[in-house]
Amino acid sequence: MAVETPAVVDGSVGETGGETGEDFGSLAERHRSRVFRFILASVRNRETAENLTQDCLIRAYKARGRFRGDAAFGTWLMRIAANVVHSHEASGRLKFWRRALRPAGDSEEPVDWVPDRQMSPEALALAREQVNAIWRAAARLPEKQRTVFLLRFVEDMELLEISAVTGMKEGTVKTHLFRALKAVRSAMEDRK
Amino acid sequence: MSHLSSEQISNCLMGSATSAETRHAGECRACRAELERLETALARFRSSVRQWSNENENTHVYTDSEQRGVAYGLYRGNETLAGFGSVLIHAGVLGLLLALGSLKPVRMAVKETVSFVAPDLRPFKPAKPAQGGGGGGARELLDASKGKLPKIAPKQFTPPRVDPPPDPKLPVLPTIVADQPLPNIQAN
Numbered sequence: 001m002a003v004e005t006p007a008v009v010d011g012s013v014g015e016t017g018g019e020t021g022e023d024f025g026s027l028a029e030r031h032r033s034r035v036f037r038f039i040l041a042s043v044r045n046r047e048t049a050e051n052l053t054q055d056c057l058i059r060a061y062k063a064r065g066r067f068r069g070d071a072a073f074g075t076w077l078m079r080i081a082a083n084v085v086h087s088h089e090a091s092g093r094l095k096f097w098r099r100a101l102r103p104a105g106d107s108e109e110p111v112d113w114v115p116d117r118q119m120s121p122e123a124l125a126l127a128r129e130q131v132n133a134i135w136r137a138a139a140r141l142p143e144k145q146r147t148v149f150l151l152r153f154v155e156d157m158e159l160l161e162i163s164a165v166t167g168m169k170e171g172t173v174k175t176h177l178f179r180a181l182k183a184v185r186s187a188m189e190d191r192k
Numbered sequence: 193m194s195h196l197s198s199e200q201i202s203n204c205l206m207g208s209a210t211s212a213e214t215r216h217a218g219e220c221r222a223c224r225a226e227l228e229r230l231e232t233a234l235a236r237f238r239s240s241v242r243q244w245s246n247e248n249e250n251t252h253v254y255t256d257s258e259q260r261g262v263a264y265g266l267y268r269g270n271e272t273l274a275g276f277g278s279v280l281i282h283a284g285v286l287g288l289l290l291a292l293g294s295l296k297p298v299r300m301a302v303k304e305t306v307s308f309v310a311p312d313l314r315p316f317k318p319a320k321p322a323q324g325g326g327g328g329g330a331r332e333l334l335d336a337s338k339g340k341l342p343k344i345a346p347k348q349f350t351p352p353r354v355d356p357p358p359d360p361k362l363p364v365l366p367t368i369v370a371d372q373p374l375p376n377i378q379a380n
């Protein structure tokens with residue numbers, strides 16, 4: 001499902017840092033990949049990720065008047081994305097059925113990933129196994145820990161930016177990230 | 193300083209290490225190797241997620257006909273179970289309605305408020321008019337007209353009728369028994 005981003009925007013969005021003068025459509029288009037990647041890594045299902053990405057962009061468009069420019073537009077959009085993922089995870093409605101009726105292959109993983117074509121088959125297998133261990137460990141993390149883990153190690157965000165996205169204090173972000181790393185490292189050690 | 197602890201290595205990975213920890217990580221070969229191992233693994237994880245995301249990001253605009261053919265959400269690849277679930281849910285709702293309808297209080301309530309058959313209107317229908325109310329026994333609705341008075345006789349053989357037999361075997365003049373009219377004295 002392709003996302004059509006609204007092309008009209010009021011002036012407030014154009015006030016953001018280096019994004020001055022851009023309309024909402026082009027801003028959203030520029031940040032869409034990042035939003036989709038974060039949501040996809042969080043929910044691990046392509047169709048759900050596409051729907052939630054669209055939902056996120058629509059919410060951002062509706063709330064564009066409330067964007068004050070305190071943070072970068074991308075950070076603001078990522079905060080909406082984090083909220084969308086949280087709402088999706090927290091919705092008790094149909095949660096049981098979603099789990100019960102979920103087909104075996106519904107939770108997807110990047111199994112066909114090729115890190116480097118120059119790698120030997122053994123090294124490639126090892127690298128894939130390592131990545132899958134991290135992936136599975138991340139999937140088992142509690143929602144807050146997973147969010148900060150993905151924002152730090154997939155989106156390369158600094159702790160302060162993660163704090164702005166999640167609305168948590170920097171110390172809390174650190175704590176969640178620390179616990180997430182501990183769990184992931186433990187999963188990596190178990191793989192050995 | 194001895195080797196970095198697990199917590200300190202995590203701090204380095206998180207980007208919140210102290211200057212001493214950072215310096216040690218740069219100088220100590222074992223700690224640097226451990227950090228590099230973890231950083232490489234996390235970098236590979238990042239790379240895999242990004243590659244996966246790029247492959248899955250859909251830029252194709254579906255046409256209406258394509259969208260009609262796509263099953264979304266819970267139904268994707270799960271149509272049989274969804275169909276079975278639908279039948280089960282409908283049967284359940286139907287059974288619930290029947291069970292509720294069979295309860296006595298519900299039946300009573302329905303009986304009080306709803307008529308499923310045409311009500312008996314006989315008590316409210318107007319009574320038919322009585323038969324033969326006038327016309328001298330001719331079953332006429334109107335009273336008999338007042339004509340000439342039949343003849344007065346001391347003994348009556350045939351009473352007057354409004355519907356005399358059309359072809360009597362023995363015609364007898366109908367008479368009435370009444371007092372003879374008084375003679376007109378003044379005429380004399």
